[in-house]
Amino acid sequence: MSQRAGVLELAVLGLLHENPMHGYELRKRLNSVLGAFRAFGYGSLYPCLKDLTARGLITEESGPPDPAKPLAGRRSKIVYRLTADGKEYLQELLGQSGPASWEDDGFGVRFAFFGLTRADVRMRILEGRRSRLEERVEAFRAALARTRERVDSYTLELQKHGLESVEREVRWLNELIASERRADAESAAELGDAREDGAQGRVGLPRREI
Amino acid sequence: MSQRAGVLELAVLGLLHENPMHGYELRKRLNSVLGAFRAFGYGSLYPCLKDLTARGLITEESGPPDPAKPLAGRRSKIVYRLTADGKEYLQELLGQSGPASWEDDGFGVRFAFFGLTRADVRMRILEGRRSRLEERVEAFRAALARTRERVDSYTLELQKHGLESVEREVRWLNELIASERRADAESAAELGDAREDGAQGRVGLPRREI
DNA sequence: GTTTTCATGTAACCCGTTACATGATTCA
DNA sequence: TGAATCATGTAACGGGTTACATGAAAAC
Numbered sequence: 001m002s003q004r005a006g007v008l009e010l011a012v013l014g015l016l017h018e019n020p021m022h023g024y025e026l027r028k029r030l031n032s033v034l035g036a037f038r039a040f041g042y043g044s045l046y047p048c049l050k051d052l053t054a055r056g057l058i059t060e061e062s063g064p065p066d067p068a069k070p071l072a073g074r075r076s077k078i079v080y081r082l083t084a085d086g087k088e089y090l091q092e093l094l095g096q097s098g099p100a101s102w103e104d105d106g107f108g109v110r111f112a113f114f115g116l117t118r119a120d121v122r123m124r125i126l127e128g129r130r131s132r133l134e135e136r137v138e139a140f141r142a143a144l145a146r147t148r149e150r151v152d153s154y155t156l157e158l159q160k161h162g163l164e165s166v167e168r169e170v171r172w173l174n175e176l177i178a179s180e181r182r183a184d185a186e187s188a189a190e191l192g193d194a195r196e197d198g199a200q201g202r203v204g205l206p207r208r209e210i
Numbered sequence: 211m212s213q214r215a216g217v218l219e220l221a222v223l224g225l226l227h228e229n230p231m232h233g234y235e236l237r238k239r240l241n242s243v244l245g246a247f248r249a250f251g252y253g254s255l256y257p258c259l260k261d262l263t264a265r266g267l268i269t270e271e272s273g274p275p276d277p278a279k280p281l282a283g284r285r286s287k288i289v290y291r292l293t294a295d296g297k298e299y300l301q302e303l304l305g306q307s308g309p310a311s312w313e314d315d316g317f318g319v320r321f322a323f324f325g326l327t328r329a330d331v332r333m334r335i336l337e338g339r340r341s342r343l344e345e346r347v348e349a350f351r352a353a354l355a356r357t358r359e360r361v362d363s364y365t366l367e368l369q370k371h372g373l374e375s376v377e378r379e380v381r382w383l384n385e386l387i388a389s390e391r392r393a394d395a396e397s398a399a400e401l402g403d404a405r406e407d408g409a410q411g412r413v414g415l416p417r418r419e420i
Numbered sequence: 421g422t423t424t425t426c427a428t429g430t431a432a433c434c435c436g437t438t439a440c441a442t443g444a445t446t447c448a
Numbered sequence: 449t450g451a452a453t454c455a456t457g458t459a460a461c462g463g464g465t466t467a468c469a470t471g472a473a474a475a476c
Contacts, residue, residue: 035349
């Protein structure tokens, strides 16, 4: 149980945790938050919502009584809301930090909800991804060294671009990890020693201007 | 007909065009050439080979004719080789330049075989991908402008990293396109005006040292 | 009053994955 | 001799896409 991964499922629960929404809006938020990483269509979303409803993790509510239009509340929209069980389940998902959370599929979504994730789990995921990417860099380097002559310029160019992309992400992760460590140290200092580890919501990013 | 996309199929045909191989080696080449972009397992590869064989696009050959091969021994089980039909079909696939060739899935493989692709098709694919990415940049920018306040630092950082990644690929594409144009112009000049357009194998990349 | 966007679905399909299973060869 | 790698498969499943279908509200 609880082993059905489903990037979409996590994303839906995570977004609904912020606030209740209806399907259409959910999908937009989904594709804007996750941006380049994944794009879901209605064909995936609505069945997923049905499923989550059936499992009691979310509820379907007919549209809210419109304050501007008191009479004859239009019920066309269906607003989905996390149940208590849903919150619990989400928290359980966010507590996991296996390979699924740092592979290409999955990492983006997990990262997007780092704000709801325990600091130690965040760290494990970041480090997991980094070492995953480092493996990949290694493989790339090996491939470049191996094929050096036989391969045409296009393949070569593709591999170089790939390598640089991965290296870039590694640097990004390094910054993030350093940032997390810094924030950890700071909050430890501030709180004397009585700090509790499970604190949520703390964000220790470089914080350049938006 | 010929509408079954299949990244894997194209990759297999493309690799077998270079030289015949057996499955295991094919898979390694696959994952080294395509590197970060995709990773196939045997569970996909062998059924695909079966299918291609059934369609007469490749042939299965049992081990090499001469058993006396002590040095450089590569005694393998089943060697797959492109048939004439297979070559034709590959060429047909490489002639197409629809969305499938510039979406995330597909572009990498198409690019890897640009050496076998007509110059005009290459250009259409590069430009197609660029405009696809530019749409995405636009979407990102809009998202960043829209959510500016409501979103936590992690989501923001994710979006920024995503945006930068895409912008980086756009720059890469710009270089490639410029390079192709340059090469086009050069070969036109060299050949007077009698140049034929369908020339293959010309590669006009920046050509820094390997 | 017509087009666009919002909004909700469904059914079929597809490409590939996961997990499993097996044996042959090479290397320590 | 035993472990690692090479080498070839298969069955079941799965998460998501595509294409289709529908209708209400908003914008023009």
